[in-house]
Amino acid sequence: MIVTIVGTGLIGGSLAISLRSKGVATHIIGVDQNEDNLKKAQELNIIDEGASLEAAMQRSKVVILAIPVDGLLKVLPSILDNAGPQQVIMDVGSTKEKILALVAGHPHRGRFVAAHPMAGTEYSGPEAAIPNLFTNKTMVLCDVKNSDEDAVEIVEDMIDKLQMRLVYMNAEEHDLHTAYVSHISHITSFALALTVLQKEKEHGRIFELASGGFESTVRLAKSSPDMWVPIFKHNRHNVLDVLDEHIHQLQQMKDLLENEDYDAFYKLIQKSNKIRKILK
Amino acid sequence: MIVTIVGTGLIGGSLAISLRSKGVATHIIGVDQNEDNLKKAQELNIIDEGASLEAAMQRSKVVILAIPVDGLLKVLPSILDNAGPQQVIMDVGSTKEKILALVAGHPHRGRFVAAHPMAGTEYSGPEAAIPNLFTNKTMVLCDVKNSDEDAVEIVEDMIDKLQMRLVYMNAEEHDLHTAYVSHISHITSFALALTVLQKEKEHGRIFELASGGFESTVRLAKSSPDMWVPIFKHNRHNVLDVLDEHIHQLQQMKDLLENEDYDAFYKLIQKSNKIRKILK
Known part of the structure; x- marks a missing residue:
């Protein structure tokens, strides 16, 4: 099967590596408006x-769109215009409501399958692509009822061969849930990095004491604004809700500390410890 | 050299393992008011x-106090009362100002060396103790000018054999810096866990989509309140300052998103990306 990957960065590149090694794709065509990235992706094989x-579209069975979500909004309608009746167009974007609303009435809507792999790193570009980024991770398929059955089957088969766990969701649920388990984590990391970078300017030496805990909570702050600003823009409503709640939780902790109510603070930490049942 | 370790949990236990394997301690005596922990530490060798x-104190050259900082405040004065002129008393607590102020005028102050290894995990108890927790990590020694030279030398030699990087700081600097690179990371993790656990109650399924990024920013929320509430209590002033700044940064991001000022949001993320030069 010939597969085209539009966007040869971290996600597109890692997909290419896995689709070839798992025998899903026999030939992979890369498309990228960034010529340096395209060249690098070729050099890196x-x-x-x-x-x-x-x-690329004329020769491909499957076209995977692995570009930032604002780019996706721009190119998806015309790609669907040109999609053949046997072709599958699939995205791997981090937000879904806006994209699916955009193509809701498109005559070739059935050829489109909306997917989101819950996997990534804080790095970007083809050099950041790694094998097995997706193994044992979750792939979300959104609103599959609006996609043609044969198109969904091809994508499901791909997910199976990538050894991913498959979850179905509607776009609305997806965008709400990712705000809570992905988008807010990036915002807190960006904010934490800013807080500490600012303090370092005044005091210096701050980072001498940084260790694993700090790195863990701040590493996502290395993530690219090209990818993340469009995500926050698309998912603005949910991200604002979760930010509100998160600021409220922090304010509550601050109030308890200000009032020296350590018993209540203790109980709050105990409550947050329940995350142990979720994280292995 | 006979070493006593008071508190046979994650830090004390990991220290015991390393001090023995690096040939610093020939015999290790454990002291723990929790009899189960003491028994487990023995069973685990x-x-x-x-x-x-x-x-234990009567037979030890070095006594290491690896207990929560509120416990430290309670026991340190009487331990120093009984310290012999050749003995070294060392703590490994996460805050320093209150502890050093407490023993400032003690006649045996010189036998005390205040230390803080910048290493740990989100787990606790003797089962959580691991070899090499401290290798290549930083050990901070505070206000060494108030410790006897021979006591500091023994601790420095220990740090060297543990293959740790040594940093000297005064207690005030230490407590400020750890608020920024350690204590706030724990607070944001606790708050993030609470935010998402709360949402899960309303919506369910939230955690199906959790992956590496979420885990990274939330794993510290597994940390024990027995250790952390006393730290926040001791370092209340600095933790309130950094919490203020962090809430301010989050509020700023929220405002930009509310006003749809994506250019400014982009620049803020770019600024936070400067953390790349700090984190490898």
Whole structure:
């Protein structure tokens, strides 16, 4: 099966590596408006060839869109215009409501399968692509009732061969849930990095004492604004809700500390310890 | 050298394992008011024997206090009362100002060396003790000018054999810096866990989509309130300051998102990306 991957960065590149090694794709065409990235992806043997989107689409069974979600909004309608009746167009974007609303009435809507792999790292670009990024991770498929059955089957088979866990959700649920378990984690990391970088300017030496705990909570702050600003923009409503709740929780802790109510603080930490049942 | 370790949990236990394997301690006596922990530490061969504090002190060259900082405040003065002129008393607590103020005028102050290893995990108890927890990590020594030279030398030699990086600081600097690179990370993790656990009650399924990024920012929320409430209590002033700044940063991001000022949001993320130069 010939697969085109549009966007040869961390996600697209890692997909290319896995789709080839698991025998899903026999030939991978890369498309990227960033010519440096496309060249690098070829040099790293992540893709078999680079091509224009038009040329690549003519020869591919599956076209995977692995670009930031604002780019997706721009290109998806015209890609669907040109999609053949046997072709599958699939995205791997981090938000779903806006994208699915955009193509809701499209005559080729059935050829589109909306997917989101719950996997990634704080790095970007083809050099960041790694094998097995997706193994044992979750792939969400959204609103599959609006996709053609044969298109969904091809994507499900791909997910199976990638050894991923499959979850179905509607777009609304998806965007709410990712705000809570992904988008807010990035916001707190960005904010924490800013807090400490600011303090370092005044005091210096701050980072001499940084260790594993700090790194763990701040590493996502290395993530690219090109990817994340469009996500926050698309999921603005949910992200604002969760930010409100998170600021409220922090304010509550601050109040308890100000009032020296250590018993209540203790109980709050005990309550948060319940996360142990979720995280292995 | 006979070493007594008071508190045979994660930190004390890991220290015991390393001090023995690096040849610093020939015999390790464990002291713990929690009899279950003491028994477990013996079963796991972390300590050579368990004893009462009084009996252990009579036979030890070095006594290491690895207990929560509120416990430290209670026991340190009487331990120093009984310290011999050749003995070294060392703590490994996470805050320093209150402890050093407490023993400032003590006639045996010189036998005390205040230390803080910048290492740990979110787990606790002797079963959580691991080899090499401290290798290549930083050990902070505070206000060494008030400790006897020979006592500091013994501790420095220990740090060297543990293959740790040594940093000197005064207690005030230490407590400020740890608020920024350790204590706030725990608070944001606790708050994030509470935010998402709360949402799960309303919506369910939230955690199906949790992956590496979420785990990374929330894992510290598994940490024990027995250890952390006393730390926040001791370092209340600094923790309130950093909490203020952190809430301010989050509020700023929220405002930008509310006002849809994505250019400014982009610049803020770019600024936070500077953490790349700190984190490897």
